Amino acid sequence: MANRFAKEGCDVLLGAKASKRVHDLLHDDVKAVGGGGGSGSHDDQSQIEDDLHILMEYKVGDEFGTYISPRANRFIVHSDRANPTINAVEDFSEALKTFGASLVVVGGLQMMDQFPFKKGERAKRLGALENVLSSIPKETKIHFEMASFSEQSLLEDLVKTVVPYSDSLGMNEQELPNLYSVLTNGSITLISDAYPRVATVLDHTRAVYKILRQTIKEENGKRKVNRIHVHTLAYQVILVTKGSNWFNTMSAAAKASLTANRHVCGSNYIHTNKAKIIMDDSFSTTRDSNGQRIPFKSDKPVACWEENDYEVCLAPNLVCTEVYQTAGGGDNISSAGLAMQL
DSSP: OHHHHHHTTOOEEEEOOOOHHHHTTSOTTEEEEOSTTTTOOHHHHTTSOOOEEEEEEEOTTOEETTEEOSSOEEEEEEEOSSGGGTTTHHHHHHHHTTTOOSEEEEOOGGGGTTOOOOTTHHHHHHHHHHHHHHTSOTTSEEEEEOOOOOOHHHHHHHHHHTGGGOSEEEEETTHHHHHHHHHHHSOOOSOOOSSOOHHHHHHHHHHHHHHHHHHOOSOTTOOOOOEEEEEOSSEEEEEEETTSSOOOHHHHHHHHHHHHHHHHHTOSSOOGGGEEOOSOSEEESOSSTTOOEEEOBTTBOSEEEEETTEEEEEEEOOEESSOSOOTTHHHHHHHHHHHHHO
């Protein structure tokens, strides 16, 4: 996400433990803090060993024994002891005081999932993060980029310690029903539809928005969510509260869609011969009988409309048909959309 923000013209402060090799892969406009003594210098970073992350990417139709992949995806395993403990948060907090940030992004917390913490250690580290978030001025927006969580207690903890301090939430078509399930019935869902109907995604997004707006009180640094971005294989949905300081919602949805194609295809250009639209010619705004059906217009492909106290924009994706990579897709998509709205 840090590199994508920098590519979009932002100055970025990154709180992360990173070796010199990883540090050298960062964009020139990304300043990393949290390594070694915390100054973010190459000398500090060079003393850190690399954590190991292995990503196995596979394409549509790839075979593994008797199994055939129905879509491009990836399988990830890691050996990482720095990121699960978010041990760069203190250095980041100190550097943030003089950075003048417009936006703070919280991400990578899926590394805590199933990690063998000592008793009370995870709660302590999330408490440290909560303290940092609660102290950030309201003028600085906070975005929480979600991920896949299979440990219910962790997601419940994040709903208590991170979500209440977030203006904006980002998630994909599998993470949305997980959050919706925790908020509505206190459980998580490990299986979700890879190709969810637009109406279902919109209903879940509205429900999450409504629950969080009604249950979170703006006190002690807490905030009411006023932006939700759901990125799926087929389309982008961005919901924004009317009158909030999130601008250019239509452009953000379009930018997110184009970034999805460029990242997955591994190209700075959109090659229409390597892209397809997998959405229908129109979609329903809700599963309820009183919903409207909105057709796509070739001269204005991003559809936007208003409901209650918010606006919704939906953009179809130009789905890449010659996949170069899927890892990091959601991070790049979400960052590109956010950069358009600052």
